[in-house]
Amino acid sequence: MRRLFPLAVVTTAAALVLAACSTLSSAAPEGSASARGELTAVTVGVIPIVDVAPIYLGVETGIFEKHGLDVTLELAEGGAAIVPAVADGTYQFGFSNVTSLLTASSKGLPLKVVAPGDFSTGQPGRDFxxxxxxxxxxxxxxxxxxxxxxxxxxxxxxxxxxxxxxxxxxxxxxxxxxxxxxxxxxxxxxxxxxxxxxxxxxxxxxxxxxxxxxxxxxxxxxxxDPNLLVAAYFTSDKMIAEDPQTVEAFTAAIQEALTYATDHPDETRAILDTYTEIDPVVRSVMVMPRFAPDLDTPYLQVVADLGLKYGMFEQPVDVTRLLP
Missing domain, CATH: 3.40.190.10 (Periplasmic binding protein-like II)
Incomplete structure (x- = not known):
């Protein structure tokens, strides 16, 4: 798959801004892991689309630092590039749509979903x-x-x-x-x-x-499905086995970032300017995805069943293989 929701064209200049944004953060709370200088560096593969606004917001507001992580966000054109990069350890974490993750899992790639990416809004006529x-x-x-x-x-x-x-x-x-x-x-x-x-x-x-x-x-x-899970953050089985504390920290941080994005919609829209080139008027009126921290088996099963019914998968996909 060459494209996955390419919602904005990112130029070289914008990519440089994005790289700078990836290192931004607010001051860490006294006594936090970052205040003690104990940050763990992780790289996350993402796509320059509105769906990943929460992780950029989490970096900028210091949520990931609070959980002891120094996050670098690496741009990729789509999940087709991110999935193998996470599987082979080039990235510690990644973002991809659920269908691509199910496809990868059905082919034996050892991946695990750690948090939702985004959901449909549940509102007909008012979805992204x-x-x-x-x-x-x-x-x-x-x-x-x-x-x-x-x-x-x-x-x-x-x-x-x-x-x-x-x-x-x-x-x-x-x-x-x-x-x-x-x-x-x-x-x-x-x-x-x-x-x-x-x-x-x-x-x-x-x-x-x-x-x-x-x-x-x-x-x-x-x-x-009113609660359709569109995309998710994931890691590799190897990462979970070798560094479970970092996986736990990332999971907690992205869940907090998802909640923060929901509670601060204006900040979530504003962060788009740091890594996309969306017309300001369009950005102000377009519908954003729904962000939520909860992950459950039925969310994955809906997409797996659709893929089987309409010929994407030849055999049923065991969604539990994607869950830690």
């Missing part, structure tokens, strides 16, 4: 993911996608499986939808021009598409 079509397409709902072309950023992943799921639920034939691969930034214009009949888009490109005249006909994440 949606299927859009042009105003004159005549497509009024998910069932209308039968026989149509729908753009997704990567084939056989969470986009097309959730679109198939909502078409199925609406009484249409999920196998009669033609998916084409396209980058998110190109989708709004492709929909408005009629190059494709519809597109699965995520923020900030969802807001851009609507601004250009597209209509949201399905909140595919929410309609698939």
């Amino acid at each position: 993911s949606g299927v859009v079509t042009s105003a004159g397409s005549g497509i009024e709902g998910a069932a209308g996608l039968v026989g149509k072309t729908v753009a997704v950023n990567s084939l056989k992943n969470i986009g097309d499986t959730t679109v198939r799921a909502v078409v199925d639920a609406a009484g249409g034939d999920p196998q009669a939808v033609e998916f084409v691969e396209m980058g998110f930034p190109d989708m709004p214009a492709a929909v408005v021009s009629g190059q494709v009949d519809a597109a699965w888009v995520v923020e900030p490109h969802l807001t851009r598409a609507v601004d250009q005249g597209a209509r949201i006909i399905s909140s595919n994440f929410v309609e698939t």
